[in-house]
Amino acid sequence: MAMTPEKIQLIRETQYEPFRAQMDHLEEIISSDHDNWWFRTMLFLGRLQRAAVTTPEQFPEGMLQFVEQMVQQVQSRLADEVGAEGDPVVRAHEVVLDISDRMPSVETREHEAVTVMTKPLEELVAEHPQLEFSTWEKNGQTRRALTIFDTKGAGHCFPLPDEDTLFHKGGFPRVLLKLMVGADPALIDAELPPNDFDIIALKTTKNIEEKAAVLSVDPDGIEYVSQLQFDRLFLERDIDLNMAVVGTDAFYFSEQALAAAKSGKIRVMSAHRGIYGTEFFYYDGQPLLKNRGLMRLLKTVADGKATHFDFTPLNEQISFGIYWLVLFRKYLSKDDGAAHLDRLYFLAQKTQQLPEGAQNIIEVIDVIHAKYSFFDFNQGALDEVGVTRWLGKKLIRQVDMTYRHMNTIPNEMTMDRSEGDTIPYTVSLDGYVPDPERVAWIQSQLSPLLARCRRRTRAYKEVASESFEDTDD
DSSP: OOOOHHHHHHHIIIIIHHHHHHHHHHHHHHHSOGGGHHHHHHHHHHHHHHHHHHOGGGSOHHHHHHHHHHHHHHHHHHHTTTTOOSOHHHHHHHHHHHHHHHSOOOOOSOOOOOOEEEEEHHHHHHHOTTEEEEEEEETTEEEEEEEEEOTTSOEEEEEOOSSTTEEEETHHHHHHHHHHHTOOHHHHHTTOSOSOOEEEEETTOTTHHHHHHHTTOOGGGEEEESOOOHHHHHHTSSBGGGOEEEOSSEEEEEHHHHHHHHHOBOOBOOOOOGGGOOSEEEETTEEEEOHHHHHHHHHHHHTTSOOEEEEOTGGGGSOOTTHHHHHHHHHHTSTTHHHHHHHHHHHHHHTTOSOTTOOSHHHHHHHHHHHSTTOOTTOOOOOHHHHHHHHHHHHHHHHHHHHHHHTTOOOOOOOOOOTTTTSOEEEESTTOOOOHHHHHHHHHHHHHHHHHHHHHHHHHHHHHHHHHHHHHO
């Protein structure tokens, strides 16, 4: 029997909110000057531990057990850094990942079997005339690369890592998958030229950021892992089409990735990815996509990199929310960004994701940014401090999720149920009719729209700053 809203609220207020208040303090520390991270975090943990001993009545029992279990080992790991040599930001990055690895597992679903297959790059090049080995030069270093030719004959160079602890993920392996299965050339051309490069790196690799830079990978394009167990790694991809990586001289992939490349149908993977979270949650016993998972599906189809996916009426009640802005920022840098936005709007109509009253994609972005005015379109790629701060906040979310899972804290979300609301339907661009005039109009509106968003963000920051100054007095 489902709990009443009143019962859910009582549980959250008594068993979760005291814990959440402590996590808010940690977020404030991570958002502060990185020079004070160590001291302030150790001070916070010490005070929390003492309070749990001296005034346990102010905390729920589940929180006391969690603090006893987790705080001591976190303190021990942080204590190892006192007086340690090396860049403090790099060390902080390593500590965040180490603590994440020590968190208890919150897996709630059984996962499908994954068969890892390998193909030497030499064989791929011999079998496909669209591939040839080439040379890549960056930062005074030269290395082997793979050039992929699109249907117009233009070559696109992909640098290969020079050690077996770094692997390309994303667009590079997707192209190889599609070539192997003889996919529609349009699905291949949609991947070219690459927007950027992303890699998976064994976190014990020395000078990862320097080696990534040679591959033209930004700090925020590095995914750190504790071990290279490919079957598990593939289960942790966002979608099945991404269950593949490229190494120094071999291509690693799964049957699921091959099937997705051949059919054009994609799906979100369900494994919990540690600090990177999961794209699913449960409601009334039903697994549902979070809005970030929906973004993965919508973007991949809107970009022409896949043809369709399944969705359910129940999942329509999960709002796309701030991810409208995330995608808008991505498409601003594309020459054909207006066309991508037009297709995205069509897919959003099919999945009931349009905000009420919005009649076109420009109105959608305006309405959503008015709600999330803090979203800053001027923010560039994250530097090392920014990436560490981003990971630190993800660690807090991992801790939060672990606590809620261990203490069976119910979600306060309420959704309307109806007969057949879990029966999937297909979402694709079937029926979409490109209209050059409509796309040209969208293109003409992008600069004015961006200017409005920037004004809103400036106003938001001014108000936030004034409020802080008033409080400080």
